[in-house]
Amino acid sequence: MNNFSTGNAIVDQIAEINITGNIIPAAWYSTILAKNGKPYWIAILILSDIVYWYRPKEVRDEGNGNLIGFQKKFRADLLQRSYHQICDHFGISKKQARCAIDFLCETGVLNKYLRDENTKDGMRLHNNMYLELNPQRLKELTYPQIEEGVVPSGKPPYDFKDTTMVPSITQGNSLGDTTSTKNTTEITAIDYNNLIYEDSDGMSVNQAYSEIIKENIEYDTLIHQYGPNQIDEIVDLITDIVSITRKSIKIAGENYPYQLVKGKLLKLRSDHIQYVLECMKSNTTKVRNIRNYLLTALYNAPTTIEHYYQAEVNHDLYGID
Numbered sequence: 001m002n003n004f005s006t007g008n009a010i011v012d013q014i015a016e017i018n019i020t021g022n023i024i025p026a027a028w029y030s031t032i033l034a035k036n037g038k039p040y041w042i043a044i045l046i047l048s049d050i051v052y053w054y055r056p057k058e059v060r061d062e063g064n065g066n067l068i069g070f071q072k073k074f075r076a077d078l079l080q081r082s083y084h085q086i087c088d089h090f091g092i093s094k095k096q097a098r099c100a101i102d103f104l105c106e107t108g109v110l111n112k113y114l115r116d117e118n119t120k121d122g123m124r125l126h127n128n129m130y131l132e133l134n135p136q137r138l139k140e141l142t143y144p145q146i147e148e149g150v151v152p153s154g155k156p157p158y159d160f161k162d163t164t165m166v167p168s169i170t171q172g173n174s175l176g177d178t179t180s181t182k183n184t185t186e187i188t189a190i191d192y193n194n195l196i197y198e199d200s201d202g203m204s205v206n207q208a209y210s211e212i213i214k215e216n217i218e219y220d221t222l223i224h225q226y227g228p229n230q231i232d233e234i235v236d237l238i239t240d241i242v243s244i245t246r247k248s249i250k251i252a253g254e255n256y257p258y259q260l261v262k263g264k265l266l267k268l269r270s271d272h273i274q275y276v277l278e279c280m281k282s283n284t285t286k287v288r289n290i291r292n293y294l295l296t297a298l299y300n301a302p303t304t305i306e307h308y309y310q311a312e313v314n315h316d317l318y319g320i321d
Helices: 009-015 041-054 083-090 094-107 135-142 181-192 206-216 219-226 228-243 258-265 270-282 290-317
Strands: 057-060 067-071 110-118 124-133 248-251 254-257
Touching: 041 083, 041 094, 041 124, 041 206, 083 094, 094 110, 206 219, 206 228, 219 228, 219 270, 228 258, 228 270, 228 290, 248 258, 248 290, 254 258, 258 290, 270 290
Parallel strands: none
Antiparallel strands: 057 067, 110 124, 248 254
């Protein structure tokens, strides 16, 4: 039981929730911009994830809990990433991932290196991508209003006098300790399970995911065809699901891993949305819980869409020689 109160019961309860993960500074919405002058949401999300991995991990004494040092989260000298990992993590295409990384490199906040390396079993792997974060450029993007040389630094509530940088143990990935990209992905999967975003200006990551979803499903085209109400309802539902980390999500009465559901929803395209709307239009059964029905249809769309249209073709061709 906490012995403090802010005077607001909800705020007091939120204080008890340990929210960790990526941070999106409010300034990035005005400093990381696409060619149309709007926030480059995909680049912002990718950068926030890269910054998370470059933030040091605290090491505390198991007995008394005192801070004794820091570790880096990845094994190599730089953070290793592949476009495949980025695509799966954020539910975007390889082209979107490549363009975002190239954009961040052009801004100077990232440097990209391609390395040829050998695994422990002697396999030669080519063009493994490593991403180097530029701290000075990151400060400029995060504090654009502050003159050079006076950028505020973090001030943890503890004394650094007796703390040290200790050798990294294991988070992250390195070809030196893996034999394939699959193993590398599995090493980082645990860390990717916690993706609640903190925003110093109170802005939710929902907006960022909403923009990505709209781009994925060709939002403008769909609202021209179906109107904004139905499409906005679908966008809001997907955004609500993918923005809040949890262990599992119930679909059609069954619990599915959150990351699995998130990945499938973020890969939906315009044809999947059209398919779901057509199925709902032809359904004559009364739906008691439209939200659950819609979520189930969206989750199953990539699996059932081909069978649906094949059945339609078979029906149209029935009786024709």
